[in-house]
Amino acid sequence: MPILAGQATYRILDASINRATEGLRTLEEYARFALDDAALSGNFKSLRHDLTTAIGQSVDRQRLIEARDTPGDVGTEIREAAEYERSSPQKVIAAAAARIAQSLRVIEEYGKTIDANFAAKVEQIRYRAYQASASLELAAFTNQHTAQLAAAKLYLLIDGGESESQFVASIQRLAAAGVDIFQLRDHSLDDRTLYRRACVGAAVARKQGRLFIVNDRADIAVASGADGVHVGQEELPAAAARAIIGNRRLLGISTHSIEQAKEAVDDGADYIGCGPIFAGRTKQFDAYVGPEFLKQVTQSITVPAFAIGGIDQSNVSEVMATGCDRIAVTGAIRDAEDPVHAAKTLKRTLLSGTQTE
Ligand SMILES: Cc1ncc(COP(=O)(O)OP(=O)(O)O)c(N)n1
Numbered sequence: 001m002p003i004l005a006g007q008a009t010y011r012i013l014d015a016s017i018n019r020a021t022e023g024l025r026t027l028e029e030y031a032r033f034a035l036d037d038a039a040l041s042g043n044f045k046s047l048r049h050d051l052t053t054a055i056g057q058s059v060d061r062q063r064l065i066e067a068r069d070t071p072g073d074v075g076t077e078i079r080e081a082a083e084y085e086r087s088s089p090q091k092v093i094a095a096a097a098a099r100i101a102q103s104l105r106v107i108e109e110y111g112k113t114i115d116a117n118f119a120a121k122v123e124q125i126r127y128r129a130y131q132a133s134a135s136l137e138l139a140a141f142t143n144q145h146t147a148q149l150a151a152a153k154l155y156l157l158i159d160g161g162e163s164e165s166q167f168v169a170s171i172q173r174l175a176a177a178g179v180d181i182f183q184l185r186d187h188s189l190d191d192r193t194l195y196r197r198a199c200v201g202a203a204v205a206r207k208q209g210r211l212f213i214v215n216d217r218a219d220i221a222v223a224s225g226a227d228g229v230h231v232g233q234e235e236l237p238a239a240a241a242r243a244i245i246g247n248r249r250l251l252g253i254s255t256h257s258i259e260q261a262k263e264a265v266d267d268g269a270d271y272i273g274c275g276p277i278f279a280g281r282t283k284q285f286d287a288y289v290g291p292e293f294l295k296q297v298t299q300s301i302t303v304p305a306f307a308i309g310g311i312d313q314s315n316v317s318e319v320m321a322t323g324c325d326r327i328a329v330t331g332a333i334r335d336a337e338d339p340v341h342a343a344k345t346l347k348r349t350l351l352s353g354t355q356t357e
Pocket residue numbers: 155157183185215216230231232233234235252253254255272273274283306308328
């Protein structure tokens with residue numbers, strides 16, 4: 001039986017109102033329970049309330065309910081595989097934000113056939129929803145960075161490799177072996193090549209759910225889409241690096257004393273490197289701070305601290321004995337006969353808290 005035009009409009013509005021309010025609630029819950037962000041969750045609650053109020057003032061609820069026919073809804077049979085693919089809360093948020101925007105637009109357009117003022121109210125709600133969704137997505141992105149950093153144990157400083165394809169393959173293999181953070185550190189590359197390696201490295205690391213940091217160069221970190229930059233005591237000061245990367249990317253700072261470690265935290269470091277602990281093959285120093293420095297760090301530093309300098313399977317237990325269970329390495333994996341096995345063994349050791357081999 002052909003559906004009356006008015007009934008079709010109310011059926012469309014009913015479905016879109018449900019989608020919009022459900023989507024707003026989906027984002028509100030993340031702001032409230034994952035981010036503990038009262039302002040952001042209140043913003044979504046206010047959007048939900050204002051939409052419901054506008055609908056209540058202009059749309060006959062009885063006609064909405066009478067028009068509903070879920071069993072007869074042909075859309076319930078249309079299934080896209082992607083609808084069920086939500087690999088992270090961030091993907092849930094992005095899908096809900098899109099659903100809200102689309103549904104509000106539908107409500108606004110078909111609402112014009114009922115009441116132009118109602119449609120104008122929905123238009124304003126739509127604009128507010130765009131902004132609130134963007135704020136939440138950015139906050140969720142930062143939250144993901146923080147969560148990934150907090151869980152990170154094995155940090156690898158990697159050079160640009162012999163070719164882009166070899167560089168990418170190394171990241172893929174070593175991410176699968178348990179490396180949590182990759183840092184592109186290659187003082188031999190020109191800026192253009194360094195930038196290109198950073199672009200592909202950031203993309204492939206993100207695809208593997210890993211963080212990707214650029215050594216020294218805040219400009220290239222931002223331009224390449226990397227997750228952050230790592231600066232030493234001789235590079236840009238923290239404030240200058242932060243001014244370039246903003247608050248949505250990670251700032252790592254090298255430290256060689258407890259004073260520098262405390263200063264780095266005060267200056268806004270998201271994590272610190274602590275070394276050089278032992279003599280290594282990658283960078284030479286006049287002096288080595290040894291594991292004692294790590295004991296001071298574990299007792300007084302609140303951000304993730306990665307021990308660095310000559311660390312490998314033979315001495316990682318000395319690092320862990322200090323209470324530090326995060327390491328940044330280069331030679332231990334780069335120079336290993338089997339880098340993947342070396343990465344797996346180090347990661348297993350860090351996670352188990354005991355020496356394994
Ligand atoms: C995780 C981590 N810790 C320390 C360093 C050393 O950085 P820096 O002192 O700037 O020396 P270079 O790496 O630039 O030679 C690091 N890169 N990463």
